[in-house]
Amino acid sequence: MRNILLVIRREYLVRVKKRSFLIMTLLAPLLFVGFYASVIWVAIGSVDTKTVQVLDESGLFNQKFRDTEAMRFTYLHSSIDSAKSDFKSGGANALVYIPKNIIDSPKSVRIYAAKNVSMDLKSEIEKVIEKQIEDVKLREAGITVKVLEDARVNVDSSTISLSDEGEKTSSSGAATVIGGICAFLIYMSVFIYGTQVMRGITEEKTSRVVEVIISSVKPFQLMMGKIIGVALVGLTQFLLWITLTTALSSATSAIVSQQMAKESPELAQEMKKMQKGMPGQGMPGGEVDNPIGEVMGAIESLNIPLILGCFLFYYLGGYLLYSALFGAIGAAVDSDSDTQQFMLPITLPIIFSFVFAQFVLRDPDGTLAFWTSIIPFTSPIIMMVRIPFGVPAWEIVLSMTLLILGFMGTTWLAARIYRVGILMYGKKVTYRELIKWVFYK
Template sequence: MKNIFLVLKREYLTRVRKKSFIVMTILGPLLIAAFYGIIGWTAMSSISLKKIEVIDQSNLFKEKFKNSEELNYTFSAEALENAKKSFSKSGYDALVFIPNDIMTNPKGVKIFSEKSLSIELQRGIEKNIEREIETIKLTEAGITQKVLEDAKMSVSSETISLSAEGEKSNSSVAATVIGYVCAFLIYITVFIFGVQVMRSVMEEKTSRIVEVIISSIKPFELMMGKIIGVALVGLTQFALWILLTFAITTAVTSLFGKKFSASPEQRLEQVKKMPQAQEIEKQVVKETNGGSPYVKIMKAIQTLPWVTILVCFIFYFLGGYLMYSALFGAIGSAVDSETDVQQFMFPITMPIIFSIAIAQFVIREPDGALAFWTSMIPFTSPIIMMVRIPFGVPTWQIILSMVILSAGFIGTTWLAGRIYRVGILMFGKKPTFKEIGKWIFYKG
């Protein structure tokens, strides 16, 4: 145990003292925020206004299409053939032709363009035509526009869980987001820190330093020291990221809190003396009833079982990392160069890649058979169980999954240790899966 602690201490201190660790720890939250901010900005800025020329032979849709931020319609009385000839110089993105018999032949609509239309643009045009056809048919049936508008209602429901403890509000959207984020963090960290263990083992093996180290410490102790040391580095970085995020959030709140922290009731009193007070009062009342996006988001976040999520995240982060890192360490001990790594990494990384791929199906049915069994298998449970937990998982399933994962870690570590003790001193030979299998049963 003493030797494991010495290796652990060396691995931990060596990494946390690096400039790259300090820089990434400080800039990590900012870079992540900037990354998603750029994605959002890029997605919004990539949306451009599309100009659509419409030739309506039926004269039923003239000026009926509503322009939006994405689509702008211009009706033309020009003949179709002439419009097609002058289309390249017209500046329009698409030419829509609505035939005279559109009511009996809805498939007669034609859309012309110089380049292939995007699916969104095509569906936007089709939906506008479909909507107007429905309105025309309902109007012919004696249903007025006012009745149609009054019939359109926006339903916003509140989901409530019934349990032995009573009624509890919940939010499927918040559960989906938090579950996927936790699973993705485990997925990324297993790869990042697992590869660090593998590279550390390979560096010591190729430099022959390991021959000196092995003379005073057992191979298993060396492997465990490296695995646990790198795990503590990952936890340290996570803890610092959480503290920095909390500090930044607190600072921003203290600077701008007076402007945004007032309750809807307080804001209602403040705006009564302002111009257009009635309109503002309606908005504040709407927020008081939980209608604003901000209030809804805060309520959704508060409904999640945060204690369970945090405890399980730490356990599955450590369990998944320790299990996979033992295998990564075994790979590092078996190979001599980077070129030999890929053939052994693929079968090991397949389960975790499979887990993140099926996470979207588990989110759709978190209590289904697929979700249950994949949250029990130790190679997939760290990711799948974290996807399920925000939705509410029976305690016995969480305990069973944790027990199986612990057993899987012990078995995987024993297996990796058997490979490690032989592979770490094996040089100049490219191992095969068959040969590595023999290493497991070597005595000693």
């Protein structure tokens, strides 16, 4: 045990002290927060106001186009030829021509511009014209706009879980997002850190450093030390990413709120109302149409401690299971180029798990979801997709037990290959050769 701890300490410190580790640990949260901050900044402060001229020969659209922060509309009362000749010198961005027969020929609208107009501008113009034509035709048919609006109903259902503890509000949207994120993080970590174990063993083998290490440490102890050491590096990086991202997000949110209050006080006031859940804003009976409140409520409806605990277990279990096999490959080959022939059988279950996760999100209690969340090679990803939706305790216990047994099995198998392959040089290894190594005494 002492030798394993020494190897763990060495693997952990060597990787944590690397400049690349420090740079990526600091850079990833900065890039993540910077990306979203730039998107918000651009959305708030870089909207160029477009001037649009409207020539309406039908007379149906006078003052129907509403000015926004992005678009300003001016109305012309001249001929189309005169409007087109004056357009270039007028400085407008677009000229909308609506002919007299617009009701009978809705496709006769023309939009003139020095360059191609944006899809937003084109869509906004078409939306206004479509609504006005619809209103005219309804009036001609004897149907008022109020009758039509009263007939349109938006259904927004709430999902409630019936459990032994009673009724509990749930959110399928939040469960889908949280499950997908957890599955993706495990998927990436298995690839990234499992490959690190394989490359670290291959480098030591090719440099013959391992011959010195093996003289004082057993092969199994060396392999386990590397696997656990790299796992701790991964956990350290994840915790630092979460901490830094949370701190940077809070700071960025405060800065963006201050900037929004300066440049768009009305929008900032609306955001404050939504956050505080002020009554009487947007829904009858004093109910609040509050997107931020809905998101927070959706998150609170999930069993966050269970999700975090299971994520930690399946992150470590999935990593340990696959990193043992990655380590066996690293010991069996002499260079990184030789690892490709052995990578496919190991990576296929991981890839299939990620593909199956898309179907499991649609039916988290189906037969496919159950079996793939029980099999150790797919359970780390699939079970994390299912847990936010609610999984019976016996299924979680069974899945965890089989994952532990699976890790023990892959570790035993990897150790049998590792003890022979770590000192094997200059020989092209085949699958038949690996099977022989497993049964060597």
